[in-house]
Amino acid sequence: MVLTGPVRTTGTGPTRRQLLGAGLAVSTLAGCGVFENKPAPAATTAPDPLQPLLDEALALAAAYDRAVAAKPMLSARLAPLAADHRVHAADLAKLIGTPSASAAPSGPVVENASADPVAALRTAELAAQKTAVAACLAAPPDRAGMVGSIAACRATHAEALR
Amino acid sequence: MNEQLAAAMAAEAAAIYAYGILGVHLAAAAQVNEARAAETAHRGRRDYLLGKLDQPEAAPAAYELPFPVTDPATALKLAVHVEDGVAQAWRPVLGVSQGPDREAALAALTDAAVRASRWRRIASITPWTMPYPGKAS
Structure with missing residues (x-):
């Protein structure tokens, strides 16, 4: 939840450049399996209830x-x-x-x-x-x-x- | 929520008073019946609020009217004024309530808005409706 927003905004998943740009935090989190387990919320934004x-x-x-x-x-x-x-x-x-x-x-x-x-x-x-x-x-x-x-x-x- | 409910209570009490004044000046039987039904509805809301409020304040014995009510036209104008005011008093309850309490507040707001439109229509005051009944203008 902390990083998925800014990294995955295009809906096609992070590019290598974005991942590298995000730096150390990304690589450490990736090591914890954050990216494999959490679908990007921005890619499938639920419609507003209104x-x-x-x-x-x-x-x-x-x-x-x-x-x-x-x-x-x-x-x-x-x-x-x-x-x-x-x-x-x-x-x-x-x-x-x-x-x-x-x-x-x-x-x-x-x-x-x-x-x-x-x-x-x-x-x-x-x-x-x-x-x-x-x-x-x-x-x-x-x-x-x-x-x-x-x-x-x-x-x-x-x-x-x- | 108590503060908002107290404001709704004050508006309902004022409405009951206003209908007592304006009903006398209405000429058409249909309008008199409409005013009686409205007054009964406001009494029902007041009683509901009496059960909700911890320490309900006694309503004033009399109110200063926003303008003199002397004939059917000014009586209808007061009815519109009162219903608009009741709708405005109930709307703030929506944001501080949930479930059945919010449902009751919305019903009170809606009923007042519908009556305001009905009175506008009877008095030929256009437009009959507004985009946001209950929103202070």
């Missing part, structure tokens, strides 16, 4: 955009809700440390091709609220407030879509 929340925010914002594109008269009602999700996405990306637009959102596909896009969005918001509640309950203290507010916001969206 990544699903970020993906969901982007998916919801996109779903609102599609609904407005299909029924422009809904714009005044739906655009502010989409804006809330974009604020969440930007802030979550900042918190997690990933660019928010790096990948296509892998969140839930919000089906709004139905006759009643508002009802479909409401269903999606209620599902997203549940995700956020679970994330809040699992979050460390410094994240609980923000994630809790996101959960509450999604609940207010469902209310606004009634």
Whole structure:
């Protein structure tokens, strides 16, 4: 744990140059079998627990955009809700440390091709609220407030879509 | 956690007082019912907090309102103000609680935020929602 971070950051394992550059500490630790036994954490970074929340925010914002594109008269009602999700996405990306637009959102596909896009969005918001509640309950203290507010916001969206 | 719960308690007590004042000024029956339901919910939260706090402080007999409440419009405005304030009082509890306590705090924050949105909608105050309910602006 002490040395794996700085040495193995490329995911392909340490090069000879890196090992030599790391000097004496590496060779002594290598002698203890540290490198054979410990997989490099940096190579397989686990996604941040809030990544699903970020993906969901982007998916919801996109779903609102599609609904407005299909029924422009809904714009005044739906655009502010989409804006809330974009604020969440930007802030979550900042918190997690990933660019928010790096990948296509892998969140839930919000089906709004139905006759009643508002009802479909409401269903999606209620599902997203549940995700956020679970994330809040699992979050460390410094994240609980923000994630809790996101959960509450999604609940207010469902209310606004009634 | 006691300090944060005491703040939530103070907010709930103020909300109960505010609904007693503003309910009188609401005209529409649906709104009166909504206000009654909200007041009942706040009483439930106050009772929950009474059971949680070691030494709950007695609520003041009266409060200074942030603006005069004289008609349905100002009554609705006070309802929005109160629910926003209750949400803001509960949010800090999240970071100092775990498990069922955090779940209860989140439910209180969420309920207040939903009621605030409902009152905004009734009063035609836009936008109805905000990105971070409970976050002090």
